[in-house]
Amino acid sequence: MRPSLKDHIKTDICIIGAGYTGMSTALHLAEAGYRVVVLEASRIGFGASGRNGGQIVNSYSRDIDFIEKHYGQNVGKEMGQMAFEGGRILRRFVKDYNIQCDLKEGGVFAACNNRQFRELEEKKALWEAHGHKGLELLDADQIKAHVGSDRYAGGLLDNTGGHFHPLNLVLGEAAALESLGGTIYEGTPALEVQEGSMAVVKTESGSVTADYVLVAGNAYLNGLLPKLEAKAMPCGTQVITTEPLPESVQKKLLPKDNCVEDCNYLLDYYRLSGDGRLIYGGGVTYGAREPSKIESLIVPNMLKTFPELKGTKVDFAWTGNFLLTLMRLPQFGRIGSNVYYAQGYSGHGVTCSHLAGKVISDAIRGQAESFDVFAGLPQYSFPGGRLFRIPFTAMGAWYYNLRDQLGV
Known part of the structure; x- marks a missing residue:
């Protein structure tokens, strides 16, 4: 296990979460010469990145026709152009860094x-x-x-x-990041994110001051940003x-x-x-x-x-x-000017998280067109808040499961 953070440090980029979103973003930025620090509350790949089914499935949980219908032809076209890029990014990492993951x-x-x-x-x-x-x-x-x-x-x-082998992929990406000079701290939960001209991420025994922060904890934020978790x-x-x-x-x-x-x-x-x-x-x-x-x-x-x-x-x-997410589409956004987030892939995280890494890294480098397409999608909270979102969603799942069983 890598060491935990026990100091107060400065860097260009601080990423919270060592899963596919965090590793893809970190690798893209490290390749561009940025200093990158990753904070992981548990171990690399602890969440969905290490435990998923290991399948490269293109597009999004809601397909391009749904996006066109609800958000317009232009948004559908832009997201359609990116819908098949995540798998290519994944394969490039495997090839460039010789990652052994049974691809x-x-x-x-x-x-x-x-x-x-x-x-x-x-x-x-x-x-x-x-x-x-x-x-x-x-x-x-x-x-x-x-x-x-x-x-x-x-x-x-x-x-x-x-x-592919999902855990071996993210472990290989982590090793690739370290080969480029990036630093990963395990066993280091982020306790607070402070906005400002320089963002500060506080941990139990230290802190990271950075030009930019990416929150990539997905389903494992554990109270870090309640407004984000409510979505x-x-x-x-x-x-x-x-x-x-x-x-x-x-x-x-x-x-x-x-x-x-x-x-x-x-x-x-x-x-x-x-x-x-x-x-x-x-x-x-x-x-x-x-x-x-x-x-x-x-x-x-x-x-x-x-x-x-x-x-x-x-x-x-x-x-x-x-x-x-309620619309089963990923949620990308900014908090202030320099705290980014990406979450809610709704079951299509393998490819979309790798795409997210490129999109967010491009935005940090000043090319935000693709990021703004995702960030422009409405981000709704579940109706009824935390109390009712589970039964409402389960009822919807029951209905669609019944349709599947009947073949209608």
């Missing part, structure tokens, strides 16, 4: 019914209209070449999707990992070693790990409650997809928090 190419969206397959046809047309290539529609027979299950009515292969809600997702599977079983389940997510509102997602385990995730617990038995929530879904895995041992199970 593999290709992701499949799997349709559980004909309605979802029609929606995938629309997604393909939408993404291609915004310049995204490498998409292939798969009918009910073709998808079996990618997923060894009878569960699906078809799918969409995104050849620019992919999967989003922590949610938990669950993941299990089987014992290593025989190679013949791996080939049967996922013949081309793609990652998969289905098209349900409460979706399932899965992939093979570098050592041949099936990693299977899904489900949502609103309000970040810890489920008592993760296996009981996820194993039935896994067996519905792959019944031949009945009796397979589950070696690991975990949960972690992501941050949901």
